[in-house]
Amino acid sequence: MMLLILSEKEARNNNVLILDEFWYHGEAACWPEPQDWMLPWISIDLLNMGDDHSYFVLQVPPQNYMRVVSAHNSSGGTVSQYCYKLGLEAGGKDTVLGYTAMEGFQILFNRSGGWIGFSSSDCGANTHLYGPYYVENSLMNDCQLSKPETEVAVSIKAAQWALLAISIIAGTVLLYLLVPCLKNLYLRPRSTSRRSISKNALFDHELS
Template identity: 30%
Template sequence: MRVPRLLLYSWTLLALLPVPCSGAVLLRVPLRQGPLSQTAGPRGPSSSSRTRRGASAVNFVNMIDNLRGKSGQGYYIEMAVGSPPQKLNILVDTGSSNFAVGAAAHPFLHRYYHRSLSSSYRDLGRSVYVPYTQGRWEGELGTDLLSIPHGPNVSLRANIAAITQSDRFFINGSNWEGILGLAYAEIARPDETLEPFFDSLLRQTSVPDVFSLQLCGVGFTQNYSAGSSTVGGSMVIGGIDPSLYVGELWYTPIRREWYYEVIIVRIEVNGQDLNMDCKEYNYDKSIVDSGTTNLRLPRKVFQAAVKAIEAASSTEQFPSGFWLGEQLVCWQVGTTPWHIFPVISLYLMSENRNQSFRISILPQQYLRPVEDVASAQEDCYKFAVSQSSTGTVMGAVIMEGFYVVFDREHKRIGFAVSTCHAYSQISLSHTQLWLAFICEWLHVNLCISKHF
């Protein structure tokens, strides 16, 4: 194993929003066609959290493989903006609510949105400013006609933030020129009166209130090498495609419609419970966020998890900088000792609130491959679990093992084993857990708790 010096570049950006209860600031981390019908949506609520596979009346084949990206830099989809259509690659982000695109020349953009060339653009006469802990962007609000070439066969008018100035927002070589926020209006900028893209889609079309993501990371392919950083996947808008998962879908409730907030009731490393009060896992929230690269954990939880992972993988020595995400570790191509690293298990509250279900996270997910410019003979990795000051964030490295359904109509998120992985150890299972209800009660009353 070799430990090279890591050239740090932050592609996971943190936006500022108000935190309920505490009054402090919230830091957020940002990393094909056919008509749809109502029958494409998810089945109605069931008495359990499971949904068995079934035939769909709608063919989603043209939406398969409509996502592209690079490891650690996010997944993007092609969108057409304006009249005549301008094709742009847009980052898919379930952790924000603005549709924003580059609208001025930038060293990292090969193309950008030209408002003056769109006959359908309408200026709203409002500006928007979005600060991050490491960077910012600002722009002007308007509306324009949008469509997704490899998505539902519809066109709609939606709000768009034309980014005119930015600092450390766009990523050199990422190949995306904007961001598609898919969360709820409560966290839209400049305020919740700005209707998000998906809300506009629902209001103007008959597309069902659901979308699903299959993110296929570079670690989930046959003949895998860390030197290949290209990733792909599928975003199905308006339904669920059974061809993208195996087994059953397990659902967890959306606790609050701002971010896609869920409740974690237990975390295990190598089969051993971290044995922490469940409110520690969810303070101040737990969210599912495709726009974040890492699994981010609150400080106390992160420290406990790293200690457990270090103990389980003690047959090799790792520098402290590796666990902090500041250094890479490398092995000769094809010799990565996956077997020494433990499985991380997250237990999510199920729809039946006296139960939970477990999602198992493999080292092939939480060790993120990074291209090593020094040598083509090594596979190098960055530890993709990091510390958070704003709760747990289940980012892309978690989602890459699963097919994730954002069933907004029934206020739930579904997980199933993805068909794009190459590892049979990935699993979903359920357990009776009466503490799940207690954990929810504690989480709801978190704001009056004095002990964090």
């Protein structure tokens, strides 16, 4: 939200007439020629994977977040109007990085490791990459960041719960099948002992 206010203030200082609805994605702003925006750059601080004592910085120019959404042609075939929309908006607790933050960089997506890598590129927008910078305190604690669980960790937890449920079900079925056998084993010695007692009593009776 602070960036939106800063961009709006900067635009007014440079005598760029933009309606209020533009800053809140209500409508596009159009001009007869492409605009060279004199607006602030966006600086995005990202935590290094596996080291919460270091971070690096992405710097994104206004050309990245002032997006051309359409270019209307006149009857003669030449472009008569360039329309722009704001390529960022205020979010909630979480931050989503889209093409605004990625255009102009080389991006590596490591799905199994659960991280994204950035490096400088000679193609696309004029972006900058700085760092890494190191700090003494843990950024996870100081910035109250929550460490997201990777997809692999979530899958392992789901598999563990599934195995636990299967084990409980299998154990219940096995116990249900073993109950009759256990009853037979428990009753068989008692019946055998009763028979032996009866035979001994009969033998004593005949002797007497």
